[in-house]
Amino acid sequence: MIIGVPREIKNHEYRVAVTPAGAAEILKDGHQLIVEKSAGTGSGFTDGDYLKAGALVADRDRLFHESELIVKVKEPLPEEYDSFRTGQALFTYLHLASVPELTRMLLDKEITGFAYETLEIEGRLPLLAPMSEVAGKMAPLMGAYYLQKIHGGAGLLVSGAEGVKPAKVLILGAGVVGKGALQVAFGMGADVTVINRGEAKLREIDTLYKGRVRTVLSTAENIAAEAVKTDILIGAVLVAGAKAPKLVSKDLVSRMKKGSVIVDVSVDQGGCIGTTKPTTHHDPVYTVYGVIHYTVANMPGAYPRTSTLALTNKTIEYVKLLANHGIEESVHSEPFRSALNTYRGEITHEAVQMSFRG
Secondary structure (H helix, E strand, C coil): CEEEECCCCCCCCCCCCCCHHHHHHHHHCCCEEEEECCCCHHHCCCHHHHHHHCCEEECHHHHHHHCCEEECCCCCCHHHHHHCCCCCEEEECCCHHHCHHHHHHHHHCCCEEEEHHHCCECCECCCCHHHHHHHHHHHHHHHHHHCCHHHCCCCCCCCCECCECCCEEEEECCCHHHHHHHHHHHHCCCEEEEEECCHHHHHHHHHHCCCCCEEEECCHHHHHHHHCCCCEEEECCCCCCCCCCCCECHHHHHCCCCCCEEEEHHHHHCCCECCCCCECCCCCEEEECCEEEECECCHHHHCHHHHHHHHHHHHHHHHHHHHHHCHHHHHCCCCHHHHEEEECCEECCHHHHHHHHC
16 A cells, blocks of 8 residues: 655644654555655654655655555645545544534545544544643643733742642543643642543542542533632543533633633534634634633644654554555454544544534
């Protein structure tokens, strides 16, 4: 199979979908790999590194024209739509529930679209987890940064100081993102509360942190009670393939403390905050009702070396499986049935279908 790895063009997106070491692994199986010029530069990999691994380095037009499978990190942007040809396969983070125009392109061109974020094995999402961990660990750091008065925040040091209480951090969700956020926020010395709809994960946190983190069951009343007194609110909610539920309404945001910060990691799936809209690393924040919103849709792109290595450590085995078994066989077999979002002009993932029906 001929596999193409284009350079990412999303704002300040420096990750790459295949490392030179991954390229060597793919090529060992007898496949061809085309990497766009400078695709790995942002993550610290040169074109020469890919050439040494045996890959072909070429321009974008040749890559899209010749490749049967396109492997990316982020969803294609409108500027890339014309590059795809009918019948190609795509393996990347798609997040189709929040990008109807991309969904239409994939359907119109009958692209076989496999999404990292919906590939499921025994209830786990192994390709979403590494970037969720990075984004979760970033969230308290971004919240703490924008709490600074010079950035419009309340002027609170997250850890507090002698005789001064630490800032309050509220985390909505106790999955991979939530646990990553908790680990960093707790390490910074924050006063942390985690809200989750399932009791099992809350009990796990209680045990691990020996009661030093407040855990609260998710209800509208509990979220409202905690949100109005928090300094940093982190949205860490996920429903695989579907739009994130809106747990914090616009009205509730209006009642939050002025100078507090929202970091909505769920933004890729539409966000779990009523005032969320996607931003970029170039222009990451905006303010609504006096509350600063950090809602960058590719948060891990800020740490491309770490993020690329963490992601490709997981994705490379699935890229190889796709190539070795072929697209048509993979469509009908595990684990790719769960990853399949579009096929022959139809939406094939139930959660994505429901998002468009709604």
